[in-house]
Amino acid sequence: MVLERTSRPLTKLSFSGFKRSSSSMSVSSPPPTLLVQDGSYLQALSLKLSEAVSKAMLQPTGPVPVGELVGGRRPIPAGRGRALGLLIASELKACQNNPYLHKAILRSLRRPLSVLLSGLSALLLPLLSSPEFLSSSAPTVQVPNPNATQLHALAAADFAGELLETFDDMSLGLDNNARGDGLKAIREGLVSLIGRVVNPLIAGIKSELMPLLESLENPVAVAVAVPKTGTKAIHPSIVSLQAIMPVYARALARYTAALPSQTTLATFLISIIWTALVAVANRPQVKASPPTSPLGSPQLTPLTKRERVTFGNTSPATPPPARFSLKLPPSRPSSPPCISVTPSAAADVRALHELMVLLPRPPAECDATRVAHEAVDEALSDLTALATLLETIGNPLFKVGKSREAILEEIEKITADLPTLIALPVLLRSYSRGTIESPSIPPISTIINVSEDEYRKSCLSGFGRAEQCSSIIGYSVLDFLRVQGGLQSLAAQWLVNRVDAVDH
Incomplete structure (x- = not known):
C-alpha cells in the first residue's frame, strides 16, 4: 500500500488548476478571523487594518478585460469596500461589551481610513480632470456604456459607497461631538467623493433631457x-x-x-x-381645424369646362388607346395617405x-x-x-347634464394635489375658450406685469417656490378678472376657493 501511494505522481494532488485570481472579493466572502484580545490586540489590529486598506487599493491580477485600462491600471473590483467594512464591523461587534476597548478600536480606525480616503482622492484627481470623463457625459443609444475613465471613477465611488454601508450599519461618523468616534470627517469625505463622480454624470443627462x-x-x-x-x-x-x-x-x-x-x-x-x-x-391651446385632404387621394373637385367638353366630344365608337394596352399588376402597394x-x-x-x-x-x-x-x-x-x-x-361632454357646482367640485377634486400655478393656466385657457363674449385671457406673466422669463425664474423655479408665490399671483389674477368682469367664470371660482384654502 505504501509503494502504491508513493508511486502515484504528486501532480495528481496539486490544486494549481483550481486557483482563481483574487482580482475581486466576493460579497458573500467568509467573515474575517477575529484577533485574540490580549495585551497586543490594539497593535495587531492596527497592522491588520493597514494591511486590509493596502489590499483594498491593490491592483487586481488576472486577464484584463477589453477597454478597462487607464494609464496601465484597472478599476477597483466590486466588493472590496464591503469586505473592508465587514472586517471593521466584526471587530467592533466583538467588543461591544467592553466600552473602553470599543473606543480604542474607533481611535485605531482613524489613521488607516484617512490613508484610504487620501488614496481614493489621489486616484480620482486625474480621472475627473481628464477630458475623457466629460467628453460623453450622457450616454446615447449608440454608446450606452461608460468609457474607461468613467468606469474607473464609478468603481472608486462604488468602493466608497460599499464602505459607507458599514458606517450606516454601525452608526459611525454621525456624532458631531469632539469626543465621539472621530470618523465624521471620513464619512463626509467619502460622501463628497461619491458626489464628485456622480453629480457631473447626472448633470450631463439632465442637460440632454x-x-x-x-x-x-x-x-x-x-x-x-x-x-x-x-x-x-x-x-x-x-x-x-x-x-x-x-x-x-x-x-x-x-x-x-x-x-x-x-x-x-x-x-x-x-x-x-x-x-x-x-x-x-x-x-397654448390649438384650435381644431378640419383635416386636409389625404396625400394621394383621388381628386374630388369637379371637372373644368374644357375637360367636360373634351370628354363629351369623344366618339363612343373610338375606344381609347388604353383599352389595347396590357394591364400589369402594380409592383408594390401604394403608401397610405x-x-x-x-x-x-x-x-x-x-x-x-x-x-x-x-x-x-x-x-x-x-x-x-x-x-x-x-x-x-x-x-x-x-x-x-x-x-x-x-x-x-x-x-366636450364633461359639462353636459351637470350643474355648475358639480363641475366645480369635480375640478377641485382633480386638482386637489396639483400646484396652483400649474392648474391655473389650464383653467384660464378653458375660461377664455368657453366664454364667447369675454376677451381672451393673456398669460399670467402679462397679468402680473412682468416678463415671461422673469416669471419663470422667480415663480416657476420649483415646487416650493411655486407654492410660495401661488397666493400673491392668485390675488393678482382675481383682480384682473374683476376688471374684465369674469369673476363668475369657473376658473375664477376655483381660484377663489384655492386662495382662501392657502391663506387659511
Missing part, C-alpha cells in the same frame, strides 16, 4: 397615416424620449448605486418632472408619465431615503393629475 422637456410647450403638427388615425399622435420630443429613456434608466441605476447618491437622484427626478409640468401646463394632426397635451403627459416611471427611484424600504421616495412619488402623481385635468377640460 431639459431641451426635450421644454419643447413640449410648443404644439407641433405631426403626419399620421390614415389607417392609423385611431391611434393617438404624440409630440416629436416624446418620440425622442421613448428611444433614449431606457438608456438613461440603466445609466442612472449604475450611477446611483451608493446610498448617498439617492438624494441627488431624487433632486434630478423632481427637477425634470417639474420642467415637464410647466411646459405642458403653459402650452397621411394627414396632419396636432398631438393633444393630455396624450403627451400620459406618454411622458410612462417614460418617467422607467427611471430608478430612491428605495422606499430604507429610512434614509423614504422621504425622497415619497417626494418623487408626489411629483409623478402631479403628472397624472395634470393629464386627467387636460382630458377633463378637453372633453
Whole structure:
C-alpha cells in the first residue's frame, strides 16, 4: 500500500488548476478571523487594518478585460469596500461589551481610513480632470456604456459607497461631538467623493433631457397615416424620449448605486418632472381645424369646362388607346395617405408619465431615503393629475347634464394635489375658450406685469417656490378678472376657493 501511494505522481494532488485570481472579493466572502484580545490586540489590529486598506487599493491580477485600462491600471473590483467594512464591523461587534476597548478600536480606525480616503482622492484627481470623463457625459443609444475613465471613477465611488454601508450599519461618523468616534470627517469625505463622480454624470443627462422637456410647450403638427388615425399622435420630443429613456434608466441605476447618491437622484427626478409640468401646463391651446385632404387621394373637385367638353366630344365608337394596352399588376402597394394632426397635451403627459416611471427611484424600504421616495412619488402623481385635468377640460361632454357646482367640485377634486400655478393656466385657457363674449385671457406673466422669463425664474423655479408665490399671483389674477368682469367664470371660482384654502 505504501509503494502504491508513493508511486502515484504528486501532480495528481496539486490544486494549481483550481486557483482563481483574487482580482475581486466576493460579497458573500467568509467573515474575517477575529484577533485574540490580549495585551497586543490594539497593535495587531492596527497592522491588520493597514494591511486590509493596502489590499483594498491593490491592483487586481488576472486577464484584463477589453477597454478597462487607464494609464496601465484597472478599476477597483466590486466588493472590496464591503469586505473592508465587514472586517471593521466584526471587530467592533466583538467588543461591544467592553466600552473602553470599543473606543480604542474607533481611535485605531482613524489613521488607516484617512490613508484610504487620501488614496481614493489621489486616484480620482486625474480621472475627473481628464477630458475623457466629460467628453460623453450622457450616454446615447449608440454608446450606452461608460468609457474607461468613467468606469474607473464609478468603481472608486462604488468602493466608497460599499464602505459607507458599514458606517450606516454601525452608526459611525454621525456624532458631531469632539469626543465621539472621530470618523465624521471620513464619512463626509467619502460622501463628497461619491458626489464628485456622480453629480457631473447626472448633470450631463439632465442637460440632454431639459431641451426635450421644454419643447413640449410648443404644439407641433405631426403626419399620421390614415389607417392609423385611431391611434393617438404624440409630440416629436416624446418620440425622442421613448428611444433614449431606457438608456438613461440603466445609466442612472449604475450611477446611483451608493446610498448617498439617492438624494441627488431624487433632486434630478423632481427637477425634470417639474420642467415637464410647466411646459405642458403653459402650452397654448390649438384650435381644431378640419383635416386636409389625404396625400394621394383621388381628386374630388369637379371637372373644368374644357375637360367636360373634351370628354363629351369623344366618339363612343373610338375606344381609347388604353383599352389595347396590357394591364400589369402594380409592383408594390401604394403608401397610405397621411394627414396632419396636432398631438393633444393630455396624450403627451400620459406618454411622458410612462417614460418617467422607467427611471430608478430612491428605495422606499430604507429610512434614509423614504422621504425622497415619497417626494418623487408626489411629483409623478402631479403628472397624472395634470393629464386627467387636460382630458377633463378637453372633453366636450364633461359639462353636459351637470350643474355648475358639480363641475366645480369635480375640478377641485382633480386638482386637489396639483400646484396652483400649474392648474391655473389650464383653467384660464378653458375660461377664455368657453366664454364667447369675454376677451381672451393673456398669460399670467402679462397679468402680473412682468416678463415671461422673469416669471419663470422667480415663480416657476420649483415646487416650493411655486407654492410660495401661488397666493400673491392668485390675488393678482382675481383682480384682473374683476376688471374684465369674469369673476363668475369657473376658473375664477376655483381660484377663489384655492386662495382662501392657502391663506387659511
